[in-house]
Amino acid sequence: MQKKLKVVAATLVLLSLSACGLFSEKIDETKGWSATKLYSEASEELEGQHYERAIQLYEKLESSYPFGTYAQQAQMQIAYAYYKSQDQAQALAAVERFIKLHPNHANVDYMYYLRGLINFNDQIGFLNFIYEQDATERDPKATREAYAAFKQLVDKFPNSKYTPDSLDRMRYLINAMASYEVHVARYYYRRGAYLAAANRAMGIMNDYRDSPAIEEALFIMIRSYDKLGMTELRDDTMRVFKLNYPSSKFLDEGKKAERHWWKLWN
Known part of the structure; x- marks a missing residue:
């Protein structure tokens, strides 16, 4: 009799657990929705x-x-x-x-555009991003990927309604990548790696021809060549610099130029 009672009790427990499971089972409210x-x-x-x-x-x-x-x-x-x-x-x-x-x-161009936005990480708005964030602080890998994504859209869908904005972002990203390279070249110069600084600046000249960062890249080359004793290259670069940037802030007279350079690079 005692054995039978135990079996009955165990059965009741199992039935109770099963019932609890049925009642706790989540109801799919979307079932039958169109x-x-x-x-x-x-x-x-x-x-x-x-x-x-x-x-x-x-x-x-x-x-x-x-x-x-x-x-x-x-x-x-x-x-x-x-x-x-x-x-x-x-x-x-x-x-x-x-x-x-x-x-x-028909709307696949939007997906190419969205891919660019995802890489761009446009969480605070494009204009705020331009005017408030230091371009040299961005991850250069993410910047390159965002640029490549927007470029693919522009190349595949030149008449897309998303192309004008993509072109604006591409221009910004080019400047961001160039600014990052200037940041690195300046870093090398400060540490006395003048050849590395000159080479990095030369890379900016080759890869980002239309970027405003070219101005400082040229000046880094001038200073680096001067430190390396490459006077001919220094003078040739200075001629190019003065021709293209006759009113450059880097060409201020005397101590003003040195103070500007010191504040900027130290």
Whole structure:
């Protein structure tokens, strides 16, 4: 009798646990929702900056209606939602997936543009970024990747509505990369590595011809050649410098120039 009671008790416990599991099982509120309903709700969540929930709903839409009219748009919105939530890796993965699946989509140019934005990390607005952040503090690898992404858009879709803004960003990124190289050349000069400084500055001349950083790059070359005793190269570079920048701040007279140089480089 005691053995039977134990069996009954164990059975009741199992039934109780099973019942608890059934009642605690999460109900899928989206079950039976139409594609239109899913897309509308997801877009509302996205607009409200509830990115995780928006992504869940877009993914539900894509899996439930993979061949519907909203599926491709949902894929694009997933990439955008990841971008806005600052999940760079997931955002880039979503962009690449869309481009691979839909290379001829009418709005694929936007995905190329978004790829550039993700790398650019445009979280505070383009104009604020230009005027407030020191370009030399940016990761040069990320800068190069952002430039390459925008360039691909411009090359593939020259008439895209996103091309003018991409060109503006490319110009900024070129200046950022050139400024970073000047920063490095200045670093070498301060530490007495004059040949390295001159070579780095020469690289700026070759790679970033239209950048404002060329002015300081030339001046670094002049100072480096002077330190190295390469007077002919120094004088040739000085002639080029004066021809192109006759009113340069680096050519101030006497001690003013030295003070400017000292403050800038120390």
